[in-house]
Amino acid sequence: MSSPNRFGRLLRDPLIHFLLIGVAIYATYGLLDPTAENDDAATITVSQEEIQSINEQWTRLWNRPPTEEELASMLRKHVRTRILYKEALAMGLDRDDQVIERRLAQKVELLSRSLVVPEPPSDEILVAWYTENPDQFRAADTYTLSQVFLDPDRRGDSTGADAAAALGALQAMDRVPEDLSAYGDSGIVGSYYAGRDSTQLSKVFGSGFVNQLVTLEPRRWHGPVLSGYGVHLVYVHQVTKPEPPALADIRAQVEEAWMLEQVEQRSAAFIDELVERYDVVVEATEVPLTVPPVQAGE
């Protein structure tokens, strides 16, 4: 941490931000929360806000406000919890407790995520980001294909040879003739499917066929492609990656995704920084220590 411009660096340090914000939260809480000053040795004060919050929580879950009896019972529980909590702290029961340790660590992590609430992005930033990350907003790829089906029910042992002959003829033509009926058998599956995604196609041909289909180079005849029905010769006219919707139509959704990414990036950077500030000593020399990257939200 030795640097010629130590003070300047400190000002940019997220950890310092964090500590300052922590102090601020603590101070504000102390000023605003009447329970804090009154919660001395033997007084518990339940504020109007707390009652309100208990009320709201109940109503959200049960679609009605609690009855007086229910509210009283909830408040009794609440007060009891507060008292026992104070007693526990006084006895030092918060130390050496894995659950509490984890919970507090979680709180810091949550805090790190609310540390810097990103400003809503400018149009420029959002457009640029959407252009780079369109995939999560895009519908599944669709395929337009023609296919010739050779039915083993009709052709029996000659199915394979017939398929090879038909494939030869089609490949020589190198296009899709207007009428494919001369090349194969009809009545099981269609010869032309426009703009279907892999789920739709697997309901027609089975997933085995679709797994092969997605690997085929477009605008060429391929075969034999097998399905549960028999042998297919396939020509993919085109694979369409549907255009992502216009930003204007899904702006709120994109903005939310952008904000989420910002928060996650900043939180991760912050936790990385914290980790860097520590010397870690592991007292078991036998165990090779590989520190996995710490991830936000873990």
Place this chain on the structure above:
Amino acid sequence: MKKITLKPAALSIAIAGAFATALPAGADSVGEPDRDSGQPNPLKNVYFGEQHLHTSNSPDAFVVGTRQTWEQAYEWGLGKEVTLSTSGEKIQKSTPYDFVAITDHAEYFGVMPSLIDKDSPLFQTPLAKKLRDPKANPSDPESAINQILRSLVTGTPMKEFVSPELQSSNWQRYVETANKYNDPGKFTTLLGYEWTSIPNGRNMHRNVFFRGDTGPVVPFTAFDSIYPEDLWTFLESQRSAGIENFAIPHNGNLSDGWMFSPYEFLGGPMDARYAARQQANEPLTEIIQTKGSSDTHPLFSPNDEFANFEIQQNMINVGQTGQMKYGYFRQALADGMALEDKLGTNPFKYGVAAGSDNHGGYSPNEEFNYHGSHGVLDDTPAKRLNPVQNASGTTNGVMGSAGVTAVWATENTRPAIFDAMKSKETYGTSGPLIKLRFFGGWKYKSGLVKDEDFVEEAYADGVPMGSDLTPQPGRAKAPTFAVWAMKDPESGNLDRVQIIKSFVNKWGLAGEKIYDVVWSDESTRQIDPDTGKVPPVGNTVDVKTATYSNDSIGANQLRAVWTDPDFDPMQRAAYYVRVLEIPTPRWTTYEAVRNNLPLLPNVAATIQERAWSSPIWYTPPQEKILEAKLKKLTGHTWGPASSGGDN
């Protein structure tokens, strides 16, 4: 080869001018023209789905350790990967469903997950604490689990968990989740729940379904009443308030002979009013699910060599076989017609549905993709193949994979799928997505099923599965039936198509006759003159590797027009189709091979998966019935002499 013409529907979805090549002609399968044209299809498309599934919101699923959520159940149906809460296994369907109805038990609907949710007011109830107690002994009769189960089985509610507010709030959460996943045109989530009446272990369960996007304010539960008539009253009152609905009874096989009984639930022979209410409220019944087939039992169908299929007869948690008479669909068809003769209404005019009744929050219709049905009771291969008897006096391996309901609907939306189910244009399968059309009329010509316009002509000149035949025209001697079946590309080839005729014989007894209508490998298989049956298709399954081959036996597609050779115009009859696949490995065989475990001795290593259509009914004209009755009573002919003209 058949001529292929370019259809306007295909043109409208083609991206005109997008390619240098001319647009090739496209024809769908013969039985499913104009599918995915982007418009509601008057000739209807088939949609496959699950209509019977439980999640952690069902109390019995919860107590066996299932923690799957509604969301996860829908994601599974959509073909996304989900993680099983019990085993941690990541699982995924090979072919997604078109629709899913989650049907959690109405009793304590959505309550159990609250007992382990810190934010719930139920978290601190004594039962919740007991449930979470790590030292609790589950076999203690007073354990939380046993308390919950006992309350369900005896129909005595624990008051703190059945307040209308609680029920309503849980139901609303379900409705909101279902609405979120409902994607008209692509994926339908039907609203429904299970009414769980189980007096003395007799399965009288009904699943209840709603057409709209809200359903009732509060579900009617078996705590409210265990009598089917009270459920019907609830359904009727909902309908008069504009909330369309129907119910599907299931597991007649485990009802101890109560499900299709000619007696009313509270005793005494069924009267006309009861029969009419049953018919109006219950259009479909489940022909198969995890807990067995309810088509028929080998005892009742001794001449049906395929009747011994996924039979389960030990009543749930009772460990004994119940009465089997009045428990099965095929005999119920005939019994219903006999009752119609007396009462004027057929109470058992059931179309066909199928499902899983899985209590693990996913629906395993793919035989090769089965991961258990009942939470931690069968969440590992070793437990599933355990030869030791369970609480129902049978083994976990007897459980079947999921059945599937197929519906013929104009489009994949809630109203369209609901309407198709209510009108019975449905069929059930033992799992595979077999496609099946079945029409009945009086003048189908023999080549109809090979016509390009087969479906259009079949609708124009007759009725689809689930309907009544139109009156017999004077010139027609017997009804004709058109049937088309196509295999699931991920499953076995088709062996044969049969038409099963259920009728009331002249002594008033249920009769059945099975006709092989069309079959594969016709050059090597002919009807045996001694038995009148088509010989078995053969078996390519290698049980040591759990593999089979479609190369040498079976067919992609089977289709035929069939005329009833034994038609008696004075006899009521119901005709339904059974399509059989070639033998393939049962799930137990796949599991045994994958995990190097022995096969179970009490289940078949290979099965012939199948589809069953809803029936088409024939009813003799009223005046002819009356004539016959009068003649029987008085010994001579009454009324206008039978002219043989159109009636």
